[in-house]
């Protein structure tokens with residue numbers, strides 16, 4: 103059997119199992135060889151190998167036999183660029199399909215790539231990861247809800263899906279529902295339209311684990327908030343686990359009712375901090391390893407990943423997009439990915455990343471401007487000559503970056519978010535009453551935004 107035969111079979115498989123299944127499970131397979139009637143494939147993770155083996159091996163065998171390939175069974179192994187191999191057969195048993203987790207329960211589909219295996223842990227996300235792991239153990243409920251928050255593309259959805267996959271595998275009897283707050287609202291509205299709110303209530307209040315992604319979406323939507331609040335209470339009363347994500351801390355979500363905010367704050371609130379250089383590099387290396395399984399010929403020069411990790415600091419999604427573009431380009435033109443090629447091919451992404459101001463840049467510029475030491479800006483001393491620049495830096499951090507108030511507080515020597523809130527308010531007042539401060543702030547803003 104050749105790569106070409108496999109390509110033909112893929113086209114047929116896509117028709118029979120559907121595009122989504124095909125893209126998630128079959129595209130990542132790389133045909134390796136046929137030997138002793140065993141067709142061997144490389145897979146990006148053991149998880150994918152297990153899944154394909156369990157759910158699609160009969161269909162693959164069927165298609166292979168139909169085109170005349172003499173094959174008895176399939177084998178899947180993970181191969182990293184260093185040639186390490188682990189065979190899927192020896193790994194944990196695969197979980198059951200989870201597109202409709204909980205059988206007839208209306209959950210949203212899960213992404214097969216978002217598992218704990220593929221989540222790279224670093225300092226900025228280690229607490230969120232540990233909390234997610236703990237919840238995924240399905241032991242006694244210790245914190246309810248688990249509230250994960252952080253900026254765009256930092257891995258909230260990835261962690262929630264990972265929890266769902268893990269629970270599905272270890273506790274298949276649990277009724278686990280994952281959905282976005284938007285889907286929760288649409289389903290609720292549909293129930294209202296069909297006059298079946300009782301059915302809706304019963305359904306969502308009978309789950310064992312409820313995960314609602316991007317909860318900030320329901321802010322300002324009164325009846326949905328109300329329904330969410332009652333569902334939430336009913337589940338907490340029954341000691342069922344709830345996991346919520348949002349783009350900011352509960353207290354900072356505008357137009358969210360206070361009773362919901364306080365409920366959300368009752369459990370464990372953990373944020374995913376913006377990535378640091380090491381985490382970005384780790385994620386890039388992991389992606390390269392995965393791509394190498396699919397495209398063994400992939401050549402990437404030393405220093406390219408370091409360059410990307412250094413320059414693209416916005417979010418992981420942008421980082422992944424950049425790498426995908428580089429891979430596509432290099433495979434199309436058949437060239438090694440060099441630093442020059444990366445600079446050319448990613449010029450737009452690099453340019454837009456350049457304009458991003460970081461909290462560290464702000465701290466540095468403000469301390470230079472007021473001629474104080476950076477350590478003093480971050481330290482505990484409260485004298486006016488230090489406190490004022492510190493407040494201005496906090497104000498600029500809030501205005502020029504996407505960091506949340508708690509995040510800014512933490513970066514200013516572990517201060518509370520209320521201190522940052524106070525600083526922002528104070529500088530706003532001073533800007534209208536003190537011409538010197540207004541001028542300083544404007545000048546600093548211009549310099550920082552370049």
Ligand SMILES: Nc1ncnc2c1ncn2[C@@H]1O[C@H](COP(=O)(O)OP(=O)(O)OP(=O)(O)O)[C@@H](O)[C@H]1O
Pocket residue numbers: 216220221222223227252253254255256257258259260261316349385418419422
């Ligand atoms: N630590 C990580 N390790 C591996 N991949 C990661 C990590 N963090 C994020 N990603 C990847 O980045 C992409 C975006 O992550 P995800 O969708 O979970 O972000 P999010 O925080 O839910 O963002 P949004 O607020 O936009 O919904 C995904 O492809 C995810 O797999």
